[in-house]
Amino acid sequence: MKRDSRLSSVLHALLHIADRGEPLTSEVLAKCMNTHPVVVRRTMGLLREAGFVRSAKGRAGGWSMATDLDAISLRQLHEALGEPAVFAIGNRNETTECLVEQSVNAVLDRAFAEAEALLLERFASVTLADLAVEFSRRHADRRQGKV
Template identity: 60%
Template sequence: MRRDSRLSGILHVLLHMAEEPGPLTSDALAAAMQTNPAVVRRTMAGLREAGFVRSGRGHGGGWTLARDLHEITLLDIHVALGSPDLFAIGNRTEAPGCLVEQAVNAALDDGFREAERVLLERFGGVTLAALSVDFHTRLAARGGTLSLEQAHAV
């Protein structure tokens, strides 16, 4: 099963946006993330609707953060992305006729629900500001500065 990496990718984009003094175009973000600008625009549109980013058109336009990093949690971004499934594992069949498989599904479902509850609770307690502090700590340990272009140079 293919993993959904949108949350990781968009968190990456948002932290880069926080480091830039001005707007970033979909083309610039797409180049850094090695994807298509249309994918960036589609993903960012959901974040714009949730009030986390804003976009400007024309010369000097692009994407900027609309809220402070302290106000945005990982849970907020997860929800803005449509609350994608958190786990790539699941039941073999959802409505089995076999009583053994029903027992297995019940046990797995309970575990999945509990794990999801714990993970979402954790996401709710982590802000983008905390991720930014971690990034800056790692950058300082490396002893340098980093631009979007430097970070993603091939």
């Protein structure tokens, strides 16, 4: 099963935008993320609809932040992306007559729901500002030759 990497991609793009402090085009972001500009536009469009970024056309255009980094949580971004499944594992067969498989499904479903709730709770407590601090620390370490 293919994993949904949009949240990771969005975080990558937003940190580039925040770090540069100026609008970045879909083409520039696509190069940073090793993807196609159409993918960037489609994904960033979801964030624009949620009010996290803005876009401008023209020579000085591109994507820019519409709100402060400390006002955006990972959970909010996850929701803006349509709340993709957080786990790539699941039940072998959702509808079955087998009582063994029904039991397995029931236990797994409860465990998945509890784990997802915990993860989303954690996502709600992590902001883009937290990620920017981590990036800044790593960048400073690299400049000092620590990495």
